[in-house]
Amino acid sequence: MTGRGPGWSAVRDRLHARILDRTYAPGAKLPRDADLADELGCARSTVQRAMRALDEAGLVERRRRGGTTVRADPVRRATFDIPVIRREVEGAGHRYGYVLRSRDRAEPPPAVARALGASAPMLRVRATHLADGRPYMGEDRWISLATVPEIAAVDLAAESANAWLVRHRPFDRCDLGLYASAADAEDAAVMDVAPGTALLIVERATFIAGAPITWVRAVTAPGYRLTATV
Amino acid sequence: MTGRGPGWSAVRDRLHARILDRTYAPGAKLPRDADLADELGCARSTVQRAMRALDEAGLVERRRRGGTTVRADPVRRATFDIPVIRREVEGAGHRYGYVLRSRDRAEPPPAVARALGASAPMLRVRATHLADGRPYMGEDRWISLATVPEIAAVDLAAESANAWLVRHRPFDRCDLGLYASAADAEDAAVMDVAPGTALLIVERATFIAGAPITWVRAVTAPGYRLTATV
DNA sequence: ACGCCGAATATGTAGCTACATATTAAAGGC
DNA sequence: GCCTTTAATATGTAGCTACATATTCGGCGT
Structure with missing residues (x-):
């Protein structure tokens, strides 16, 4: 619908791409959520939703007041489905x-x-x-x-x-x-x-x-x- | 703060407990998000946030219009950290x-x-x-x-x-x-x-x-x- | 009775306000 | 220069409106 910005998954992918191409290098601090929202044309809560996904994937580290940083040593998490x-x-x-x-x-x-x-x-x-x-x-x-x-x-x-x-x-x-x-x-x-x-x-x-x-x-x-x- | 309902993690735990004690048996349909929100005294978005966590844990299955069901065969997901x-x-x-x-x-x-x-x-x-x-x-x-x-x-x-x-x-x-x-x-x-x-x-x-x-x-x-x- | 179509429904999402809180950095005193 | 305190800050959360969409179910026609 017109007037809506990119979705949270599109934002996640944009930020993930920047981590991969080292626009945001390991250990680097990312821009504040509000600034990213302005730049990407979406709401801060949309950026937060995207960031939570990157956090869960072990790519970034989030702290209140401290901001968001790219993990210097990304923990690789492999999820195995253990069936019955x-x-x-x-x-x-x-x-x-x-x-x-x-x-x-x-x-x-x-x-x-x-x-x-x-x-x-x-x-x-x-x-x-x-x-x-x-x-x-x-x-x-x-x-x-x-x-x-x-x-x-x-x-x-x-x-x-x-x-x-x-x-x-x-x-x-x-x-x-x-x-x-x-x-x-x-x-x-x-x-x-x-x-x-x-x-x-x-x-x-x-x-x-x-x-x-x-x-x-x-x-x-x-x-x-x-x-x-x- | 007064006026706020339970948090999303408290809601998740309440619902998880009901799955474990079989109030919601495997295969059973859960109440609609809106009804759960009314019962638990919180917002629908809080219930949704809790449900997403249960979904990610492999305990429930969510479908638009179809509602939420307890997985009959819960997929057990084990996440291993594979370190450098x-x-x-x-x-x-x-x-x-x-x-x-x-x-x-x-x-x-x-x-x-x-x-x-x-x-x-x-x-x-x-x-x-x-x-x-x-x-x-x-x-x-x-x-x-x-x-x-x-x-x-x-x-x-x-x-x-x-x-x-x-x-x-x-x-x-x-x-x-x-x-x-x-x-x-x-x-x-x-x-x-x-x-x-x-x-x-x-x-x-x-x-x-x-x-x-x-x-x-x-x-x-x-x-x-x-x-x-x- | 069966198949198709459309409306209703239950969840998913974008965005916003207001408040909460963990953390950081600056200021002041010693 | 160091330590403590306090204020500022950046993220986290609750709740709400409005819209989006996948899915289900009922009605209608054959």
Whole structure:
């Protein structure tokens, strides 16, 4: 509509281009929001909306009174979508399967107790997710019986602990770790690979309102890869 | 100040709590923004600001006229900060080092050509980043001479290609892949580990304005892990 | 009953005022 | 010259109007 200036995304792109071509060099201070608004022919709130996007992308740093500066060492943020395993398997056109290998009530090992900040006995669940009948992801999971007592009554042979928790105990915080590991005898048996095979491991700890929910070490099939686009 | 309703972050938290306690169950439609504003005693734009945050977190899905729904399968987004290697090494209290192993002008292999969408001869650079004199990350990199012709004149023994590119050719798009690999003879020699050792591999392709900049396969030291908190 | 079209609707956005607040810089005293 | 205090400043936010637009649903015709 006539009379309206450029949109917030057009402003973001203009400013991003100036960062890329070094009109605004790393470490440099940008003009005040109000001055940019005058120059670009839009409102200060439009500039602010654009700047928030650049801030979230890790390109600039904003301070009240202090103004806006281009980050000298831009932090590169890669966002990976971590899908529900079943959705991932079926989305790739495979048949999903699930096998409960064991469930016990036991004291968590020190590393798990540290990660969750709890050491009371927990429910330990070992299970395998299958794609077309072959191991796709093996998981070794500890679930807090203090936070999720009702898990004790769930038939985890019929439904994966993860699927149950997603529906009954969503988390508000999750700690993630990714690393490579050579399959030991147990991993090798679970994933049906030769011992020593290089596997990607995803470790996850989830919490709700500061209370621990679950800790899980997921072993992925050989060739498994996580992808993202920044 | 009196007369002002709750802030956008308080609204976001209220709505998030209702998603978590299943007042709004997965797949359910949320009340209209205007109705929520009336109920919570704030402006519609405040509700919108809160909703945008929930949308970005992958918890809800917004459509004009269609309203807001709770995602039935919440996509779990994990954002990893991928630091500059030098900063990572020095930040951990180690001494950073860099060694250029080779540089050649060659035709990229098919997988690289596909990832970059280009097949003209490129500059191939193999280098190692060190922490306290030991291999920390080994990289095998292809740089487009069409997009970055000036790299041909850069002394890559004195400065890593990555450091140079960050300053002179920032990207506006980056494709990332993470996977585990058993060290072959070359990886083993580069990283000074036994062949077959499980290593985390980070593959990255960057672009500017649709043109390819570089493709790199980075081999990390044993024990290297990426972490994130959602 | 089905398909198409148009109106209604719910969210998205531009811009504005007024107020809030974190931060910076200048002034004054020692 | 240094330290403290205070005022100024640049960004952050709440709320509002008006307009934009993607989507949905109802009505009408066949």
